[in-house]
Amino acid sequence: MKIAVIGTGYVGLVTGTCFAETGNHVTCVDIDEVKVQKLQSGKVTIYEPGLEAIFERNIKQKRLDFTTDLKEGVKDAEVIFLALPTPPGGDGAADLQYVLKVADDLGHILDKYAVIVDKSTVPVGTADKVHNAIEKNAKVEFDVVSNPEFLREGVAVDDFMKPDRVVIGTQSDKAKKIMERLYAPLVRQGNPIIFMDERSAELTKYAANSFLATKITFMNEIANLCERLGANVDMVRKGIGTDTRIGKRFLFAGIGYGGSCFPKDVQALAKSAKDAQYDFKILNAVMDVNTTQKTRLMDNLNGYFKNNLEGKTIAMWGLAFKPNTDDIREAPALYNIEALISAGAKVQAYDPEAMENVKGQIGDKITYAENPYDALKGADALMIMTEWPVFRTPDFDVIKEELSEPLILDGRNLYEVDQMQELGLTYFSIGR
Ligand code: NAD
Structure with a gap:
């Protein structure tokens, strides 16, 4: 054809x-x-x-x-x-x-x-x-x-x-x-x-993306609650994901969804509903929660440094909105960079594929490292924004050696909490 x-x-x-x-x-x-x-x-x-x-x-x-x-x-x-x-x-x-x-x-x-x-x-x-x-x-x-x-x-x-x-x-x-x-x-x-019919096909796409964004957001709220109640979101995830009505996928808590689709599609469906005089309450809640979730780790960082990030250098691993892409549209990393810079901190970032796109968008507002470990040099803390496979089993001795403070803020729950404690690292993740 x-x-x-x-x-x-x-x-x-x-x-x-x-x-x-x-x-x-x-x-x-x-x-x-x-x-x-x-x-x-x-x-x-x-x-x-x-x-x-x-x-x-x-x-x-x-x-x-x-x-x-x-x-x-x-x-x-x-x-x-x-x-x-x-x-x-x-x-x-x-x-x-x-x-x-x-x-x-x-x-x-x-x-x-x-x-x-x-x-x-x-x-x-x-x-x-x-x-x-x-x-x-x-x-x-x-x-x-x-x-x-x-x-x-x-x-x-x-x-x-x-x-x-x-x-x-x-x-x-x-x-x-x-x-x-x-x-x-x-x-x-x-x-x-x-x-x-055409109209059902058009709505199917928005329903799929909005459902998935809601599923992630629901887990992020459970994670936030876990922190307050002393529960572990990983355990809750396994506990509910084994129920075939719920399913194992899309249950990982983190720093919110980004990308070129979920944010705009949830917003567009909410607007379509509003235009049709229907108040789609759950979608408004999903958007609100996701907005705060994206920069949630900033609270931990500010808490650790007593609300004084002036002159601090933060290493950032991951810029793409998710692994295996160079797409940075609506990436949580960008929101965190903005928050860090406006608090007076510097950012040294590494991403396997997305650095060119970030350079094109924000230029030399941050520095770009050749590899994950170079990003740590002279940094006060490490923030993880994207779950690229290369970040999953790093050399923690090097991380400790390079950081001025043994501090990791992990937006993707990549490491075991117990292991971090044993290594003497201060470790913040989501819902654990
Ligand atoms: P994109 O921005 O990557 O690509 C769009 C392309 O269209 C650009 O290269 C742009 O130059 C080109 N373009 C703009 N005006 C044009 C014109 N008049 N003539 C020819 N080309 C023109 O966007 P994308 O991510 O590929 O998304 C495209 C659509 O697919 C969107 O509606 C998006 O919501 C949807 N979608 C995206 C994904 C995804 O994962 N990216 C998944 C499913 C659906």
């Missing part, structure tokens, strides 16, 4: 590359010229495990190419994916300007039937809006399908190639058949393609 993917970010690049891998011819379109030039020269623009090898193979075999020209990109495409940004607007609602602009352009460009697929996370009713935007100028027939994406950054290729399920919202039999054919190679193990 000939496919076009409009928007070549985390979702678009993975979608395009993976569909090329299953034998389609894919053209990815982006307005960012620097990004497209880099992709055209054979370099991947994001860090995503497993992506580079598939990307290189499909470029070599001429199934994957890139352009900034929308008209050229969608020429002869049977399916056109919109993997465009939907950032929060000023009122929290998803900003549809990127999606609707491309839809409008497509109306002028399409010269034969195509299926236009909303892959971006978009509020209920967007498929209709996209349809109307194209229809204004369209000279040919087309269908608009809602096909939300559930991939997780860090395991995006695996998630895309072996999805738990594929959700497709359409009422067109023709579009349904085309989408079924496209996805068939990815669901050979029997995972379902769930067909539904």
Whole structure:
């Protein structure tokens, strides 16, 4: 099949590359010229495990190419994916300007039937809006399908190639058949393609992300309560996670959720509910709790240094919003950096993949270390913000030797409390 993917970010690049891998011819379109030039020269623009090898193979075999020209990109495409940004607007609602602009352009460009697929996370009713935007100028027939994406950054290729399920919202039999054919190679193990109407598909994505954000937040509140009641959240997690109705996943307490999806999607769903005159109380609570949770360790740090962080140097391990990605959007680390700097502290950070992105955003407000241990040199405490595997079993003797105070603040509960005590380290974690 000939496919076009409009928007070549985390979702678009993975979608395009993976569909090329299953034998389609894919053209990815982006307005960012620097990004497209880099992709055209054979370099991947994001860090995503497993992506580079598939990307290189499909470029070599001429199934994957890139352009900034929308008209050229969608020429002869049977399916056109919109993997465009939907950032929060000023009122929290998803900003549809990127999606609707491309839809409008497509109306002028399409010269034969195509299926236009909303892959971006978009509020209920967007498929209709996209349809109307194209229809204004369209000279040919087309269908608009809602096909939300559930991939997780860090395991995006695996998630895309072996999805738990594929959700497709359409009422067109023709579009349904085309989408079924496209996805068939990815669901050979029997995972379902769930067909539904467009509005339900759109809401499914927000419901999934908001449910997961609520699950994490619930555990973070249990952790906060554990600290007050003298319980251990790890034990509570194991105790409840073994109940199959609850499940083991997404129960780890920490310094809150971040990333490009949960914060904006919870906010957007709350706004959609409000617009529909429904007060979605639980979502408002989730957002409130998460805001305080992100900088919770600052209380411990301030307590330890008697509210005087002026001139202190804090080593920070982890900047990405989660491991195995270079994505720093809404990363808790950034909120902590801001809090530390405004309290007069300096930050020396290390992250295996995300330092370039942080440099691009905040430049030399902090210093960047070559490796985890260099970040500790001359530091007064260590803060852990991301659970990269490399931080899991560090050399604690070196940590003790390098830090002026034997102090670790661990936002991801990486170490055993008993072991830290035995090593003579002052250790703050979440809910233990
Ligand atoms: P991104 O910001 O990484 O990528 C978007 C790309 O679109 C950018 O490269 C940008 O230059 C490009 N773009 C903007 N306007 C354009 C235009 N007019 N023509 C062509 N390209 C244009 O965003 P992302 O993380 O890939 O997310 C895309 C959508 O997918 C969002 O709605 C997001 O909520 C959703 N989503 C993201 C994830 C994730 O893990 N990142 C997972 C599921 C769903």
